[in-house]
Amino acid sequence: MLMKEYRICMPLTVDEYRIGQLYMISKHSCEQSGGGEGVEVIRNEPDTHPKYGLGQLTEKRIYLNSKLPSWVKAFVPRIFYVTEKAWNFYPYTITEYSVSLLPKFSIRIETRFENNNGDNDNVFGDKPTPAENVCFLDILSDPIAEKNYKESEDLSLWQSSKTGRGPLEKGWRDSHKPVMCSYKRVECSFEVYGFQTKTEEFVHRNIRDILLVGHRQAVAWTDEWHGLSLEEVREYEQDMQEKTNSKVKSGQNSTGSQVASRPVISRSISVTDERNLKKMGVATAAISDHSASSMPQTPVRLKSTTE
Numbered sequence: 001m002l003m004k005e006y007r008i009c010m011p012l013t014v015d016e017y018r019i020g021q022l023y024m025i026s027k028h029s030c031e032q033s034g035g036g037e038g039v040e041v042i043r044n045e046p047d048t049h050p051k052y053g054l055g056q057l058t059e060k061r062i063y064l065n066s067k068l069p070s071w072v073k074a075f076v077p078r079i080f081y082v083t084e085k086a087w088n089f090y091p092y093t094i095t096e097y098s099v100s101l102l103p104k105f106s107i108r109i110e111t112r113f114e115n116n117n118g119d120n121d122n123v124f125g126d127k128p129t130p131a132e133n134v135c136f137l138d139i140l141s142d143p144i145a146e147k148n149y150k151e152s153e154d155l156s157l158w159q160s161s162k163t164g165r166g167p168l169e170k171g172w173r174d175s176h177k178p179v180m181c182s183y184k185r186v187e188c189s190f191e192v193y194g195f196q197t198k199t200e201e202f203v204h205r206n207i208r209d210i211l212l213v214g215h216r217q218a219v220a221w222t223d224e225w226h227g228l229s230l231e232e233v234r235e236y237e238q239d240m241q242e243k244t245n246s247k248v249k250s251g252q253n254s255t256g257s258q259v260a261s262r263p264v265i266s267r268s269i270s271v272t273d274e275r276n277l278k279k280m281g282v283a284t285a286a287i288s289d290h291s292a293s294s295m296p297q298t299p300v301r302l303k304s305t306t307e
Helices: 016-030 196-220 228-260 271-279 284-292
Strands: 002-010 038-049 053-063 081-089 092-098 107-115 134-137 180-190
Touching: 002 196, 016 107, 016 180, 016 196, 016 228, 038 081, 107 196, 134 180, 134 196, 180 196
Parallel strands: 002 134
Antiparallel strands: 002 180, 038 053, 053 081, 081 092, 092 107, 107 180
């Protein structure tokens, strides 16, 4: 299991970010969905935690086949998704990711938000994260993929007319007021010999990129959400979920009709591959079925994340 603690500071307060987080996740999910891929919301309902009280439970399916590396695509079906279950007891959240196709794969993210610049070394109250596992992410200067860059989200150019904040400058984390930190303890596990290290490192690279882009957008979009009430942002969230689900489903229907007309292509599985896949709990017979047909015979069922 590979565990890291990410700390991402923003020029906001924890109370402000309660609204900003909901807005950012909803808008970002809608932007990233289309062509049969993206985020489908299965449920979003109130939930009560024995320790943290009243909160919100959200369950999503994340379709991302085109974003998988080739060595993973070799043994997953064409329509593939990850289940995300998130419990939001703000300012504390828990998010879990799972894939029934890969029962030995899991991701768990604990998040706590505090009004400081990331200097709390035991924010979760159990034991400090070893210094070598702590990673500070700077939303101003850390590089992101060129495809994710937008001038309107460049925080060296950003200025909020509603709050008067921005642009951010070098060293802003130690001098800006207000400042808050999103502490995320991320545990990734894929206990399969020959795949474990490669998979866990791949997951953490992608989580780092997602966190950077998402938190940059939450700040860059401040003037869009600042001043909204919790009820208003929940209405926005519901509207965006309907649009996002529609984009994902319409894309899948279109893809399904195209895939059905493709010629059948079969492939063989080596003895080594078969052994490794059986260790993951994947039946090789099922893989042959997916290879021989363009789509799975039945929907992939997953057992059961916020920024």
